[in-house]
Amino acid sequence: MRDIDPEQRIYAVLAAIPSGVVVTYGQVAELAGLPRAARLVGRTLRHLPADSTLPWHRVINAAGKISLPLDSDSGKRQIARLQEEGLVVKGGRISLSKYRWRA
DNA sequence: ATGGTGACTTGGC
């Protein structure tokens, strides 16, 4: 049998992230068995279809900030969803020490 | 083939 594609692994990790928490790109990469592939994760999310049901909004960068222009549609959508899940978002920043998910 | 780019990360000040 052949291995699962990197993208499929990333999708699986995303689907496992519970509501109310966030993870970093690098964390997703590691959980997917793809160390140092943080950029690949970002690129994969960029290619997600608009109708995807995956919780891509729970992924932020290592600085604890939204990696999208805060004034873009996607950026505003991500902030809105995180707030709906109860997180405090200030200036596009989220407290990793409080909301980071530990698997 | 070669260099630039980006939804990234880490280490040094």
Next chain:
DNA sequence: TGCCAAGCCACCA
């Protein structure tokens, strides 16, 4: 806490 430089990896002109 914040800015910079380097490292990293896949994609694109």
